[in-house]
Amino acid sequence: MAxxxxxxxxIALVIAALLIFPPRALFETGLSIQEITKNTSEFxxxxxxxxxxxxxxxxxxxxxxxxxxxxxxxxxxxxNSEKGVKVNIITKSGEFIFYTNQELSIxxxxxxxxxxxxxxxxxxxxxxxxKAQDKTLSDSxxxxxxxxxxxxxxxxxxxxxxxxxxxxxxxxxxxxxxVAGATxxxxxxxxxxxxxxxxxxxxxxxxxxxxxxxxxxxxxxxxGIEGCTQVESGExxxxxxxxxxxxxAAQRQADVTSSLSLDSENPQYLSQKLDLYLxxxxxxxxxxxxxxxxxxxTQILISGSGSGTSRQEAIKEATKQMNKLQxxxxxxxxxxxxxxxxLDTISPVLGKEFTKNLLILAGVxxxxxSLTIFIRYRKIKITGAVILTMLSExxxxxxxxxxxxxxxxxxxxxxxxxxxxxxxxxxxxLIDESxxxxxxxxxxxxxxxxxxxxxxxxxxxxxxxPLFWAGAGMLKGFALTTIITVTVGIVVTRPAFAEILxxxxx
Amino acid sequence: METSKNWFDRNYKxxxxxxxVLLVLSLVYVGNFYSKTGDFLNKDVSLSGGTxxxxxxxxxxxxxxxxxxxxxxGDIIFRKLTDIRSEKAIAIVIExxxxxxxxxxDIEQALGYxxxxxxxxxxxxxxxxxxxxxxxxxxxxxxxxxxxxxVIFFLFRTFIPSxxxxxxxxxDIVVPLAVIDYLGIKLSAAGIVAxxxxxxxSVDTDILLxxxxxxxxxxxxxxxxxxxxxxxxxxxxxxxxxxxxxxxxVTGLPDSFRxxxxxxxxxxxxxxxxxxxMNVGIIKWYCERKNIQ
Numbered sequence: 031m032a033x034x035x036x037x038x039x040x041i042a043l044v045i046a047a048l049l050i051f052p053p054r055a056l057f058e059t060g061l062s063i064q065e066i067t068k069n070t071s072e073f074x075x076x077x078x079x080x081x082x083x084x085x086x087x088x089x090x091x092x093x094x095x096x097x098x099x100x101x102x103x104x105x106x107x108x109x110n111s112e113k114g115v116k117v118n119i120i121t122k123s124g125e126f127i128f129y130t131n132q133e134l135s136i137x138x139x140x141x142x143x144x145x146x147x148x149x150x151x152x153x154x155x156x157x158x159x160x161k162a163q164d165k166t167l168s169d170s171x172x173x174x175x176x177x178x179x180x181x182x183x184x185x186x187x188x189x190x191x192x193x194x195x196x197x198x199x200x201x202x203x204x205x206x207x208x209v210a211g212a213t214x215x216x217x218x219x220x221x222x223x224x225x226x227x228x229x230x231x232x233x234x235x236x237x238x239x240x241x242x243x244x245x246x247x248x249x250x251x252x253x254g255i256e257g258c259t260q261v262e263s264g265e266x267x268x269x270x271x272x273x274x275x276x277x278x279a280a281q282r283q284a285d286v287t288s289s290l291s292l293d294s295e296n297p298q299y300l301s302q303k304l305d306l307y308l309x310x311x312x313x314x315x316x317x318x319x320x321x322x323x324x325x326x327x328t329q330i331l332i333s334g335s336g337s338g339t340s341r342q343e344a345i346k347e348a349t350k351q352m353n354k355l356q357x358x359x360x361x362x363x364x365x366x367x368x369x370x371x372x373l374d375t376i377s378p379v380l381g382k383e384f385t386k387n388l389l390i391l392a393g394v395x396x397x398x399x400s401l402t403i404f405i406r407y408r409k410i411k412i413t414g415a416v417i418l419t420m421l422s423e424x425x426x427x428x429x430x431x432x433x434x435x436x437x438x439x440x441x442x443x444x445x446x447x448x449x450x451x452x453x454x455x456x457x458x459x460l461i462d463e464s465x466x467x468x469x470x471x472x473x474x475x476x477x478x479x480x481x482x483x484x485x486x487x488x489x490x491x492x493x494x495x496p497l498f499w500a501g502a503g504m505l506k507g508f509a510l511t512t513i514i515t516v517t518v519g520i521v522v523t524r525p526a527f528a529e530i531l532x533x534x535x536x
Numbered sequence: 537m538e539t540s541k542n543w544f545d546r547n548y549k550x551x552x553x554x555x556x557v558l559l560v561l562s563l564v565y566v567g568n569f570y571s572k573t574g575d576f577l578n579k580d581v582s583l584s585g586g587t588x589x590x591x592x593x594x595x596x597x598x599x600x601x602x603x604x605x606x607x608x609x610g611d612i613i614f615r616k617l618t619d620i621r622s623e624k625a626i627a628i629v630i631e632x633x634x635x636x637x638x639x640x641x642d643i644e645q646a647l648g649y650x651x652x653x654x655x656x657x658x659x660x661x662x663x664x665x666x667x668x669x670x671x672x673x674x675x676x677x678x679x680x681x682x683x684x685x686x687v688i689f690f691l692f693r694t695f696i697p698s699x700x701x702x703x704x705x706x707x708d709i710v711v712p713l714a715v716i717d718y719l720g721i722k723l724s725a726a727g728i729v730a731x732x733x734x735x736x737x738s739v740d741t742d743i744l745l746x747x748x749x750x751x752x753x754x755x756x757x758x759x760x761x762x763x764x765x766x767x768x769x770x771x772x773x774x775x776x777x778x779x780x781x782x783x784x785x786v787t788g789l790p791d792s793f794r795x796x797x798x799x800x801x802x803x804x805x806x807x808x809x810x811x812x813x814m815n816v817g818i819i820k821w822y823c824e825r826k827n828i829q
Contacts, residue, residue, distance in 0.1 A: 151790055156653070159665065199672045371665035373636075376657040379592050383619070383626050387788040391781060398777045406770055440790035441726055448733060448800065451778040455740055455771040462767040468754045478752065485691045485743040492683035493736030497729060500676035504669075505729045508796065512733065 039526035042518075043422055046429025055143050059092050060084045060122065067135035067184055067353065069248035072117070075128035082122040083138060094140060101134055105345055114254070131254040133349040145432035149439025149507065152385050154378025155210040158217045159196075159504075162366040167203045169195075171366075175205060178361045183207075183220055199499045204371070221370065226363040227355075228307045229330075231286045231318075236304070240362015242279035244328070247272045248356055252331070255348055264339035267348040272331050273359060280328045288324030293317075306332065308358065332359070372504075388443055395447065396420065399454055407461065415530045416457050419523045423453050426522060427515045442507035449515025452490060456483045456519060457527055464531050472535060476528045487520050544758065552817035555809040559707045562714035569717045577713060580722035583670045585663025586633035589643065590617070591656045594625040603646035608632050608639070613722075619788050626788055631722075636660050673728040680732045681705070684739065692746055700818035701742040704810040708738040711810075712802035723799075726792035730799035737775070737800070738807040741768040742815050749819050750828070757823045761816055768811060775804050 060082040066073050083091055091097045104115050114131035150157050172195045183191045191209045227239030247253045253271040290300040303315040314334050336348030404413040427446055463479035497509035570576055581588055597614055604612055615629040632639055636658050644650050685702045692698045709731055748764040782797035
């Protein structure tokens with residue numbers, strides 16, 4: 031009747047397999063939307079992250095290369111429509127049509143065939159651990175910081191970023207940023223500049239980013255790339271977008287402009303310009319039309335430019351600059367000066383090599399242990415049961431990792447292997463107890479084995495728990511996978527193994 | 537069989553001297569190391585602050601070493617990573633306490649090309665964070681040792697046998713530490729994490745021994761010890777076989793991974809002595825004193 035233990039193992043294995051190899055992945059084609067910037071034309075058309083793009087303007091997309099070719103060719107004829115270029119995207123969730131004159135803010139990724147994700151050290155990417163300078167942030171300050179940073183990262187064009195707060199044993203709060211594919215300079219830019227935006231006339235600040243801005247127009251006809259011109263080193267493209275000031279800021283502007291005279295050379299403008307400063311650097315100077323003298327006006331058109339060696343590059347750069355500026359205007363400056371205390375960039379090339387080597391190593395270890403067990407016990411069935419248990423533990427642990435979207439890094443994999451090692455130890459205890467010559471029932475023998483196994487289990491858990499906090503949780507992976515593996519062992523595979531053993535013995 | 541038991545009865549106290557001397561020597565070595573360096577171990581840049589740069593490809597080291605050794609004398613380490621099967625060099629690793637923006641231009645000049653996120657990896661840890669890491673991992677190690685001790689006392693509820701297990705666990709940490717210091721290995725954060733695991737992992741055989749001897753009614757103390765030994769040595773053997781390949785063969789693995797396995801291998805090795813010469817002696821002595829048959 032105790033066969034339910036084997037059933038539980040079987041069911042756990044099936045679920046784990048389904049989590050690791052999701053069946054839907056086998057039949058799907060297309061690319062999934064990983065990131066999309068809010069308030070862009072494509073966003074307003076209804077496209078969202080997670081949707082699966084099947085075609086763009088009736089061209090099939092099945093690979094990143096195809097996607098890039100299609101998207102790059104969209105703007106080759108920028109001037110062909112006033113509304114911008116028509117884009118028709120068909121996704122699994124429906125068809126979306128919109129007009130745009132900006133580089134698409136959509137970042138796509140191929141559909142993953144397996145449900146597992148590898149960590150930064152194996153898949154490549156960048157990671158930064160950040161703290162406030164000379165200050166320990168409270169939890170609410172930290173969540174503000176994270177909110178601003180994620181809003182910014184989106185606008186800065188840093189995609190696929192995870193931002194979370196981590197606490198260490200001594201109560202210090204950190205912000206952890208992890209990005210696949212970004213460069214460290216992107217991350218430094220994101221947190222290195224506070225992003226103080228000011229509009230000044232003369233040396234009077236009329237408005238600054240954040241609190242003085244009530245709205246930033248990110249899409250629509252007035253927002254986007256205005257046009258491009260040939261310059262010496264290639265092309266330069268200008269962008270512009272309207273913003274709305276709050277009443278107070280508009281009033282301040284009116285007060286300042288009312289005292290200005292007309293420009294002697296250009297009489298349709300006022301004598302001083304509106305200077306836009308980003309982190310105290312002059313970014314652009316805008317003429318103020320003479321009609322605005324002393325007027326309370328909340329609408330302002332912000333402009334700027336980006337350049338590149340080709341038109342495509344210039345459009346890309348201008349769009350990037352525009353998004354960045356819009357983001358800073360919306361979010362305001364960061365409330366604290368930050369410092370980067372850890373910054374890692376891992377090349378994806380080496381990660382692949384590491385992953386391959388880890389798999390080979392795991393295979394070698396697996397074979398060695400199987401052989402040792404066979405040499406010791408000389409029984410095919412028992413060896414088979416041990417192998418089955420080892421495989422089950424690895425598979426179920428990986429299934430759980432897939433379920434909780436844990437990124438498997440090298441320490442996590444070390445944890446799984448070490449956890450399997452303790453698993454084998456437990457099985458040896460079970461085998462030896464069950465074949466002992468003691469004059470007691472097999473059930474009693476297995477019960478004895480379990481008292482040892484539980485002891486070993488609890489000491490290991492006790493030893494690993496402090497790791498969840500030490501070192502800002504950066505090494506949590508090892509503790510987590512070890513604990514999962516040994517827990518899977520004690521809850522699922524060990525009882526099933528004992529049952530299998532009982533059947534073999536009888 | 538009978539004679540071997542008698543031999544064990546006569547000599548078990550003497551055998552305890554071996555692991556005990558090993559522990560004392562290790563303690564002296566680590567203590568001496570501490571008094572000389574001000575620390576219990578050599579820390580790598582993840583614990584002392586600095587930069588690790590990994591450059592992909594089969595790169596000529598002599599050239600680089602020549603170019604960089606002068607400027608960063610004594611503060612730079614070069615390492616090669618090779619593929620497991622082909623043994624072809626796949627990358628080189630450079631460690632220094634300098635900041636990335638400092639060392640990168642020098643490397644680029646020596647290499648003749650620039651380092652990108654495609655052809656290289658850069659890991660930088662600020663010295664504030666690394667000393668923080670180190671201190672906290674130390675605290676975590678002490679905490680995990682205390683928690684493990686609590687579990688052991690709870691399991692056996694007898695003072696001397698519990699203490700014997702905890703003492704063995706202590707030795708399982710100190711001996712590998714001395715070996716690592718002796719070998720001059722620079723330990724990373726991951727390496728220290730392995731010590732935490734060792735705290736929980738190495739006591740498995742001690743728990744097995746103590747449970748079998750104290751809780752099982754059959755046979756003599758010696759026969760129970762012998763049966764525990766047969767099981768325990770098999771456990772240690774499989775565990776060692778699981779971690780040793782990473783230790784010997786492989787250089788093409790993430791350093792964190794290698795360090796974890798290195799520490800586990802040393803600890804599990806030390807544990808064979810500590811369990812089967814020291815803990816076993818204490819428990820046998822305890823049984824004789826308490827007249828446990």
